[in-house]
Amino acid sequence: MxxxxxxxxxxxxxxxxxxxxxxxxxxxxNVVVDDKSYIDLKEITNDQLFRFIDEGASYSSSLxxxxxxxxxxxxxxxxxxxxxxxxxxxxxxxxxxxxxxxxxxxxxxxxxxxxxxxxxxxxxxxxxxxxxxxxxxxxxxxxxxxxxxxxxxTHGQLYLTINDLTTLVRTGRISKTASRIGNLLHIKPIIGFKDAKLEVMSKVRTKKRLLKWMLERLRHDIEQSGKQVVRITHVNSIDLATELKHALEICGDKVDVFISNEISSVMAIHFGRGGVGASWMPANYSV
CATH class of the missing domain: 3.40.50.10170 (Rossmann fold)
Structure with missing residues (x-):
């Protein structure tokens, strides 16, 4: 077949x-900027998207x-x-x-x-x-x-960090006051899936704590279900993605870690620039 x-x-x-x-x-x-539609991955890059945003353009996405x-x-x-x-x-x-x-x-x-x-x-x-x-x-x-x-x-994990909390205000996930306080204190939420819905899983203030949190979660899942396949993405933050890869590779032969493409422009609209994400699932399955 x-x-x-x-x-x-x-x-x-x-x-x-x-x-x-x-x-x-x-x-x-599609990414829609000032009422003009761009095909995601084909007609617009994240650099172009954030240039439009910095210039004050209105932006959204369409299915x-x-x-x-x-x-x-x-x-x-x-x-x-x-x-x-x-x-x-x-x-x-x-x-x-x-x-x-x-x-x-x-x-x-x-x-x-x-x-x-x-x-x-x-x-x-x-x-x-x-x-x-x-x-x-x-x-x-x-x-x-x-x-x-x-x-x-039902056997995979996905975690994304938000670098600029004003993005979450625009998507209605936190208040403007919480955003201002969070940005002032350099608080970075880690967003994950629970029952297929996005939730704030943790909040960290430093890169070191972010890497530690990700590594602890990965080690827990290795203990539960063995070797994991890990993919990492980012939004204009390849250096942080590379650091995360190196941090997770401490697990040795219990992981295969790949840096994937930068997150798509439609996703970048909702998560903003500077973020990084990791997803993993068991290398072997049981059905």
Whole structure:
């Protein structure tokens, strides 16, 4: 059976992985600046986005419409027997719902297209996508792949730091007063997923404490489920991402650590510049 993997631009896979797995396809979100729409990953970079923001531009994001997915799915069904469509949790983005509407629109597609809310986002989805691609190349069946995906939907972690708290004010997560106090005291919240919803997991004031917190969490999960595959992303902060990689590699052969692409511009709108994130999941699964 020939299977295609679809994801969205929030995942922002590395070019080397896209080259290695040519059966991966994107549905792109959009960045809207002063009412002009830019295709995420294609027509705007984070440097350009923050330049617009610094100049006082208004900005937002928009989802790929169901019609975008219909066009993509119909094209792929002419070449592939089945499609696995892996997307960011609906608690962060409505993209997965656009994919579901598209699948239901195409006659006979429900048996050929599986749309999955991964319960994670960004590099968390990337981890699952790459694992599925590896297993697909090993000859795993569609049913086996879906079992593995279900396992990883509940066995992965994703943590993101917010460098500028004014970003959280704009998204309604904290008050302006809390933002001013937090920025003044250099408090950096660590955002994570609990029951597929974003929550503040901890607050740190120094880079050293951030690295220590991440390492402690990773070590805990290694004790619980063995070797972990770790992916790191950032927003205009490659130096901090590299430091985090080195800090986590203290775990030795119990981890494989990769620095992924910078977070997509749509994600950067909501998390601001200067942040860093890490996602990990067990290297081996049990289904």
């Amino acid at each position: 020939k299977i295609a993997i679809v994801t969205d631009s929030l995942t922002n896979l590395r070019e080397e992985d896209l080259q290695k797995y040519p059966f991966i396809y994107y549905a792109h979100l 790929p419409s169901p019609e975008v997915f219909v066009t993509l799915y119909e094209k792929l069904l002419a070449e592939y027997d089945a499609i696995i469509s892996l997307h960011c949790t609906e608690n962060v983005s409505g993209t997965v719902n656009s994919a579901r509407i598209a699948r239901d629109t195409i006659e006979g597609a429900k048996e050929k297209i599986t749309v999955i809310d991964t319960n994670t986002a960004s590099i968390g989805v990337e981890n699952i996508v790459i694992k599925v691609c590896e297993l697909l190349e090993q000859g795993k069946s569609l049913d086996e792949l879906l079992e593995v995906i279900e396992y990883y939907r």
